[in-house]
Amino acid sequence: MRYAGIAWTDAGYRVEVLDGAGRRVVEPSSWGAAQVSELIAWLVELAQEHPLAAVLDSTNGLLDGPMTAAGLAVCRADPWLLPPRPRFGSVPAHRLAEQALRTPGELARVTAEGGTLTGRAEEYFEGVRxxxxxxxxxxxxxxxxxxxxxxxxxxxxxxxxxxxxxxxxxxxxxxxxxxxxxxxxxxxxxxxxxxxxxxxxxxxxxxxxxxxxxxxxxxxxxxxxxxxxxxxxxxxxxxxxxxxxxxxxxxxxxxxxxxxxxxxxxxxxxxxxxxxxxxxxxxxxxxxxxxxxxxxxxxxxxxxxxxxxxxxxxxxxxxxxxxxxxxxxxxxxxxxxxxxxxxxxxxxxxxxxxxxxx
CATH class of the missing domain: 3.20.20.370 (Glycoside hydrolase/deacetylase)
Structure with missing residues (x-):
């Protein structure tokens, strides 16, 4: 399995793809916020070559919808697995991919039915209550x-x-x-x-x-x-x-x-x-x-x-x-x-x- 860590920044997205041994599959890349369609098409092409999962953190709620609709596997790394985030932006892309490699079983597999918060519904409703x-x-x-x-x-x-x-x-x-x-x-x-x-x-x-x-x-x-x-x-x-x-x-x-x-x-x-x-x-x-x-x-x-x-x-x-x-x-x-x-x-x-x- 390959993992594509996807971080968001003020300008767009930063992507780093690692293989099962932690090696870079391609050079890290940057994508503008208006290039989501192109980013997803690129990831779909990579996934056709070798099984791949996109890894997001819980501060990125903009990509799971179009990615699952495109047939990509999407995983969420929650805060307790990750280092502190900056004031503005997500955990770095390489850190997301590395976390997936280290603890793949602890990441939540996001589904189209459950949405971004797949697996955290109980916590969500408790907070609302x-x-x-x-x-x-x-x-x-x-x-x-x-x-x-x-x-x-x-x-x-x-x-x-x-x-x-x-x-x-x-x-x-x-x-x-x-x-x-x-x-x-x-x-x-x-x-x-x-x-x-x-x-x-x-x-x-x-x-x-x-x-x-x-x-x-x-x-x-x-x-x-x-x-x-x-x-x-x-x-x-x-x-x-x-x-x-x-x-x-x-x-x-x-x-x-x-x-x-x-x-x-x-x-x-x-x-x-x-x-x-x-x-x-x-x-x-x-x-x-x-x-x-x-x-x-x-x-x-x-x-x-x-x-x-x-x-x-x-x-x-x-x-x-x-x-x-x-x-x-x-x-x-x-x-x-x-x-x-x-x-x-x-x-x-x-x-x-x-x-x-x-």
Whole structure:
């Protein structure tokens, strides 16, 4: 077995491939954040020559989806197996490959069904459970938004993990066809690599939110690392659009009291959801649409995806979702619009849109 350690940096990815004896198979290589398709094609070619597994750490949640979709074996090396990470970036690529060689049985084999957190679901749900009282207090204080008023005939469609060079445009075309607006929670890695796609989102009248830089499992980060992820993404969006996002969505919705303590001191407002389309599991466009329409109601925030994987099923499900919502009298709007008080919406309908979200 060969192991391809893949580290993320501010500019893209660094890859080192070792064979079973710890020897380099090829020279270490660097790939830009916009070269994911090329990177995966290269790894697939290597895997055809000899069995190969890609090795990531838990701060890299952007590659497992497209890699498993391409048929690659993907493993995750967890923090207790690795040395401390830098403030920004993952464990070095060679260290990831070496760890796989030393303790292959201790790495988690990531599956398409389990996603990035395969094998850590119990830990994830325990963290969410312990966070419930704190999250409720943040919601009451206006620092966390999960859904809007239940007497408001509006729904927020939200798209995570982009922008994407293919699927963002297709989703924008569909939204434009129906004349509805949405919120795109973008990752900094993709914003820096694909600024023109972010400009397309904003030019079409949609809203941009912050979804971290590398889509990490937040409980594995130190407070400084977490703030760096959010701040760098906000700065990247501001460079492109002129305004930093005020909404932050935690990857996977992964929370612990420690994560919430860090977020409580951050100026962004945490944004969750109450309708999960589960489109990331690729159950088929009909199932995605049915899941949303069976659960969505007035004030709902719907979780969908546009990046970090094959999102063709989401694109095909979107017209059915929008038509179903409209038939029920539910208007798709941005998170900012949904979160506004009724009086604010009435006032904004008589005046030009404010320069900043409320």
């Amino acid at each position: 312990r966070s419930e009282p704190i999250q409720a207090a943040l919601t009451a204080a206006g620092r966390c938004f999960e859904h809007g008023r239940r007497d408001t005939p509006q729904v927020a469609l939200t798209f995570d993990d982009g922008p994407d060079p293919v699927y963002t445009r297709r989703i924008l075309e569909t939204l434009d066809r129906y004349g509805v607006r949405a919120t795109f929670f973008c990752v900094g890695h993709h914003v820096a690599a694909l600024p023109d796609e972010v400009r397309r989102i904003v030019a079409a009248g949609h809203e941009v939110g912050n979804h971290s830089w590398s889509h990490p499992f937040l409980p594995d980060l130190t407070p400084d690392q977490l703030r760096e992820q959010i701040d760098r993404t906000g700065e990247a969006v501001a460079r492109v659009t002129g305004e930093a996002p005020t909404w932050f969505r935690p990857p996977y919705g992964a929370l612990t009291p420690e994560v919430l303590a860090t977020l409580e001191g951050h100026p962004t407002t945490m944004t969750m959801w109450d309708v999960d389309s589960r489109d990331w599991s690729r159950p088929g466009p009909e199932r995605i649409a049915a899941t949303v329409l069976e659960s969505a109601g007035p004030g709902s925030v719907v979780l969908l995806h546009e990046g970090a994987g094959d999102r063709g099923q989401t694109v095909r499900a979107l017209p059915t979702i929008i038509e179903g919502l409209l038939e029920r009298g539910l208007e798709p709007v941005t998170v900012g619009e949904l979160s506004a008080a009724p009086s604010d919406r009435t006032e904004s309908s008589r005046q030009p849109a404010p320069a900043e979200r409320p």
